Amino acid sequence: xxxxxxxxxxxxxxxxxxxxxxxxxxxxxxxxxxxxxxxxxxxxxxxxxxxxxxxxxxxxxxxxxxxxxxxxxxxxxxxxxxxxxxxxxxxxxxxxxxxxxxxxxxxxxxxxxxxxxxxxxxxxxxxxxxxxxxxxxxxxxxxxxxx
Numbered sequence: 001x002x003x004x005x006x007x008x009x010x011x012x013x014x015x016x017x018x019x020x021x022x023x024x025x026x027x028x029x030x031x032x033x034x035x036x037x038x039x040x041x042x043x044x045x046x047x048x049x050x051x052x053x054x055x056x057x058x059x060x061x062x063x064x065x066x067x068x069x070x071x072x073x074x075x076x077x078x079x080x081x082x083x084x085x086x087x088x089x090x091x092x093x094x095x096x097x098x099x100x101x102x103x104x105x106x107x108x109x110x111x112x113x114x115x116x117x118x119x120x121x122x123x124x125x126x127x128x129x130x131x132x133x134x135x136x137x138x139x140x141x142x143x144x145x146x147x
Contacts, residue, residue, distance in 0.1 A: 001132065006115075007112065008110045008125075009107070009109040010106075010107075011107050011108075012105070012136060013103060014104050014141070015103060016104055017103075018096045018104045019074055020147070021096055021144070022075075022096060024143060026044055034139040035135060036052040036053075036064075037052065038050055039052065044077075045071075046071055048067065048068045049066070049067050050065070050066050050067075050079075051065050052064045052066075056122040056127075058121075062083055063085070064081060064084070065080075066081050067079060074096060075095065076094065079092055081110070086116065086120065086123075088112070088114050088115055088117060090111060090113055090114075090116070091109075092111075093107075093109045093110075094106060095107040095108075106136070110132060112125075
């Protein structure tokens with residue numbers, strides 16, 4: 001994972017077509033198996049707001065909120081990422097680059113546009129790095145192997 005002062009990024013090749021990888025990163029039924037369970041307001045529509053919940057190491061549940069910013073089917077998904085009731089915002093980008101009909105390179109980035117509360121342990125940059133490494137290098141790979 002590459003890091004800057006305000007971002008995390010990763011390029012990774014997956015054994016899946018762009019269409020398959022797109023389904024896995026955009027369809028709620030797939031997402032809940034390897035990523036998060038999104039509420040029913042998850043829709044691929046620019047401007048659509050959606051929520052999801054995650055628990056930290058202290059078992060505190062955090063309400064996340066995002067808004068769809070850019071959607072290019074089978075190519076690019078961009079959405080915001082915030083924590084309801086806490087300062088800060090970020091933007092998550094998923095770009096799909098087909099290498100052949102069964103292999104796709106994902107260009108992923110999480111850019112912290114307005115930093116999250118540095119005094120909140122759950123929002124430490126290491127936690128995001130550790131989380132994304134697990135999500136993209138383990139959970140997503142294992143899910144793709146099952147389908």
